[in-house]
Amino acid sequence: MTSASPASDLRVDFQCNLCGGECLGVSRADLLREGASCPRCGSCVRFRTLVHGLSLALLGESLVLDEFPRRRDLHGIGMSDDPSYAKPLRKKLGYRNTFYHRRPRFDVTQPVGRDRFDFVISSDVFEHVAPPVEQAFRNLFQVLKPGGICVFSVPYRLEGETAEHYPELCDYSVTHEGDDWVLRNRTADGREQEFRDLIFHGGPGETLELRRFTLPDLRRRFEAAGFTSVDVVPNEPRFGLIDLDPRSQTLIVRRP
Ligand SMILES: [Zn+2]
Known part of the structure; x- marks a missing residue:
């Protein structure tokens, strides 16, 4: 009689939706939010989930970056996005990456300019922005066109109030x-x-982590800023996105 293998021993095959590489026999235990799990480009679950969520929300289906249609009419920005997906996005969409400390600059706590975007990627930024963080949520709403979406991630707890450190x-x-x-x-x-x-x-x-959000509080803050839908990006085994950690899942928020 054989005993069942623990889930961590299971190996999975998937395609990396950033580089398109076939990832074969990757240990499930290595499918970590931050750890490299694509042997070819080193993408982690967080990066692949961002692209998966962006593709679903913007294009209606989840595509590998190289399969994205060339849509320069879709304007968007990243906030210190990783080059592994920022560079391919720039080839396909009307996208540019922005930075807090260097040009092209974008500081989500400051009054927004005239540009309005179809999408914004904000990954692991809002736990670091200076208080009061409410202003950042309002500005995020402001920079989006009506119907625009934000692909948003932060680590969070599932219950209680946000801890403002x-x-x-x-x-x-x-x-x-x-x-x-x-x-x-x-x-x-x-x-x-x-x-x-x-x-x-x-x-x-x-x-520096300035706060630890909770999911209910995030939903309240998005609503208070005017957003009407906050959806959790679903698993996608095809891209090695399985058993996503419920305490840090990527969200899609939409401006009505
Ligand atoms: Zn890859």
């Missing part, structure tokens, strides 16, 4: 002291604050 963040710096990273903040009314036990994404000293 530094609600009074105003004039602040993050410095490395000994083995510790320290956040010093001067509040709007001039009080000095100091925080340790900081949470960084992308490694120590990288991007």
